[in-house]
Amino acid sequence: DVKVTQSSRYLVKRTGEKVFLECVQDMDHENMFWYRQDPGLGLRLIYFSYDVKMKEKGDIPEGYSVSREKKERFSLILESASTNQTSMYLCASSSRGGATDTQYFGPGTRLTVL
Amino acid sequence: DAKTTQPPSMDCAEGRAANLPCNHSTISGNEYVYWYRQIHSQGPQYIIHGLKNNETNEMASLIITEDRKSSTLILPHATLRDTAVYYCIVGAYGNKLVFGAGTILRVKS
Numbered sequence: 558d559v560k561v562t563q564s565s566r567y568l569v570k571r572t573g574e575k576v577f578l579e580c581v582q583d584m585d586h587e588n589m590f591w592y593r594q595d596p597g598l599g600l601r602l603i604y605f606s607y608d609v610k611m612k613e614k615g616d617i618p619e620g621y622s623v624s625r626e627k628k629e630r631f632s633l634i635l636e637s638a639s640t641n642q643t644s645m646y647l648c649a650s651s652s653r654g655g656a657t658d659t660q661y662f663g664p665g666t667r668l669t670v671l
Numbered sequence: 672d673a674k675t676t677q678p679p680s681m682d683c684a685e686g687r688a689a690n691l692p693c694n695h696s697t698i699s700g701n702e703y704v705y706w707y708r709q710i711h712s713q714g715p716q717y718i719i720h721g722l723k724n725n726e727t728n729e730m731a732s733l734i735i736t737e738d739r740k741s742s743t744l745i746l747p748h749a750t751l752r753d754t755a756v757y758y759c760i761v762g763a764y765g766n767k768l769v770f771g772a773g774t775i776l777r778v779k780s
Contacts, residue, residue: 561714590767599758600715600770615767647714659705660768662714 560584561663563648569669576635578666580648587653589631590660591615591623593644600647606631607653638670674698674761680775683753689746691774693759696740701763704735706744707770708755715758715770718744749778 564579580589590605592615602615604623612623620642624632631650635642645667649660676694683689695704706718719726719733721742726733732745746753758773 592770597772599772602767602769605767649714659717659720660707660715662716665712665714 561648561650561661563646563663563666565666566664567667567669569671570635570638571671572639574635574638574670576638576668576670578633578635578646578648578668580631580633580650580663581629582631582650582661583629584650584652584661585628586650586661587628588651588660589625590649590651591621591631591633592647592649593617594647594665595644603633638668640670642668643670644668674769675759675771677757677759677771677774679772680777682777682779683746683749685751685778685780686748689749689753689776689778691744691746691757691759691776692741693744694741695759695761698739698761699763702761703764704733704739704742705760705762705768706731706733707758707760708753709758709773710752710755718757749776751778751780754778 561582570576591603592600594600601617606612606625622634645665647665648663651660703720705720707715709715721733735742756773758770760768762768
């Protein structure tokens with residue numbers, strides 16, 4: 558069974574804190590993605606990575622950074638959390654060599670910034 | 672911006688077929704049609720994809736019109752567990768997928 562896991566299901570942080578969201582996949586996938594999901598706005602791509610140590614900005618990268626030191630792990634970093642970053646964060650992975658871009662998603666982390 | 676148009680919500684009786692439409696009139700020749708669904712409090716789940724031929728797997732069937740400007744996802748025997756938001760996405764292989772608002776499917780007993 559394919560597996561994408563995220564470090565926390567629920568997280569509460571204070572404004573100004575540095576926040577790390579971790580994502581691990583066990584499928585040896587090259588591609589990994591971070592989305593946020595907000596009511597009425599759907600899923601929006603924050604950052605993605607096609608390989609270790611590579612990263613590309615998505616549609617809403619402001620206020621976020623990422624790290625991909627190992628193939629299986631993709632971290633999303635909020636350098637200084639703000640209340641407008643309260644959201645559901647979803648990680649996904651896909652195989653570059655596959656016939657499609659089928660993305661496998663983790664269960665999500667619901668982050669609340671107070 | 673999403674390249675697809677879907678109805679915001681639909682209802683279906685349990686045990687009946689659920690037919691979810693999607694319009695993608697600006698689809699390019701190298702773009703696939705993907706369907707995902709998201710059950711409450713879970714991450715999205717891949718269902719099926721196609722280029723121009725109809726496709727079927729253990730979860731659903733995908734019917735794509737000959738001009739490729741629209742498609743229909745068919746869940747042949749909907750159950751209560753199929754209640755979810757269904758996303759129709761158009762994208763070329765190697766490009767990022769853009770999720771729109773989707774269709775909320777409510778399966779009722």
